[in-house]
Amino acid sequence: MAESNQYNIQWFPGHMAKAKREISQMMRLVDLVIELKDARIPYSSTNPMINEIIGNKPRLILLNKSDMADKSITKKWIDYYKKNNIIALDIDSITGYNIKNIIPYAKIVLSDEFKKREAKGIKKTSIRAMILGIPNVGKSTLINKLAKRKAVNVGDKPGVTKTQSWIKISPELDLLDTPGILWPKFEDKEVGIKLAMCGSIKDDILDLEALSINSLDYLKENYPDNLKNRYNLEDISISSNELLEVIANKRGCILKGGIPDLERVEKLIMNELRDLKIGRMSYEKPEGRN
Ligand code: G4P
Numbered sequence: 001m002a003e004s005n006q007y008n009i010q011w012f013p014g015h016m017a018k019a020k021r022e023i024s025q026m027m028r029l030v031d032l033v034i035e036l037k038d039a040r041i042p043y044s045s046t047n048p049m050i051n052e053i054i055g056n057k058p059r060l061i062l063l064n065k066s067d068m069a070d071k072s073i074t075k076k077w078i079d080y081y082k083k084n085n086i087i088a089l090d091i092d093s094i095t096g097y098n099i100k101n102i103i104p105y106a107k108i109v110l111s112d113e114f115k116k117r118e119a120k121g122i123k124k125t126s127i128r129a130m131i132l133g134i135p136n137v138g139k140s141t142l143i144n145k146l147a148k149r150k151a152v153n154v155g156d157k158p159g160v161t162k163t164q165s166w167i168k169i170s171p172e173l174d175l176l177d178t179p180g181i182l183w184p185k186f187e188d189k190e191v192g193i194k195l196a197m198c199g200s201i202k203d204d205i206l207d208l209e210a211l212s213i214n215s216l217d218y219l220k221e222n223y224p225d226n227l228k229n230r231y232n233l234e235d236i237s238i239s240s241n242e243l244l245e246v247i248a249n250k251r252g253c254i255l256k257g258g259i260p261d262l263e264r265v266e267k268l269i270m271n272e273l274r275d276l277k278i279g280r281m282s283y284e285k286p287e288g289r290n
Pocket of ligand 1: 138199
């Protein structure tokens with residue numbers, strides 16, 4: 001969201017330590033951590049220290065922006081988490097798809113905790129939760145959707161600096177009004193490319209040429225029909241550099257003298273990819289991840 005100004009976050013080591021410390025403090029207030037990931041890139045949209053930060057606090061994973069991801073791959077991710085004893089749910093925070101299932105899923109995650117409470121004679125079954133995730137994953141959109149109003153309080157600084165307050169989502173769920181903002185694994189170049197493919201990192205901090213070549217390589221291998229259909233291509237067995245020139249010609253991205261305008265076509269492809277014009281896509285599969 002515009003006011004959160006996510007791109008200005010500068011994750012210096014001091015900021016990371018502060019974010020980690022403040023989120024650890026927030027966690028003491030809650031029964032449940034709701035970790036938001038981008039359904040298209042569940043691995044790359046994860047903070048590298050998340051397990052350490054969460055510790056043994058019960059966790060529910062929400063795969064957000066599932067409207068943009070490949071349904072069959074999202075299902076594989078959910079199965080993958082299940083195998084690792086983590087409950088995950090695919091959602092779309094804009095239309096509200098599966099939002100109604102968040103509370104029932106949270107109750108499943110907390111069923112042992114509720115049993116413990118019951119054994120101690122504590123009747124309380126309401127849940128206090130917080131939302132955590134990297135910038136741009138949809139934390140404020142989700143909080144506002146759950147609250148059915150513009151309730152979120154997002155700062156443009158890593159971590160959280162204000163006093164927390166609670167939003168009553170239902171008699172069963174109270175949510176901290178400020179999400180925990182964590183950094184992605186940006187020391188990994190592949191992760192940077194994936195985040196950029198999803199539009200979670202601004203183009204101007206990345207090499208547009210490398211990004212579009214990487215994207216075309218990925219599409220050729222994983223979504224060849226989408227690529228062929230969108231750009232009316234017959235042969236995609238040529239190199240991605242050559243493919244850029246072919247698409248430039250087809251789309252009229254031509255400079256004086258008939259030279260392909262590569263910068264323009266690179267921008268066009270990246271915009272079309274993010275606007276779903278090439279189709280719903282996932283950029284990571286659970287195979288080989290741990
Ligand atoms: P954050 O608090 O985690 O930083 O994320 P925020 O809610 O601001 O959401 C980031 C962008 O993602 C927003 O787009 C928002 O509308 C979009 N978004 C959030 N959830 C979903 C979802 O489930 N599906 C889809 N398709 N989009 C979602 P924006 O304000 O237009 O920003 P941008 O497009 O300029 O990045």
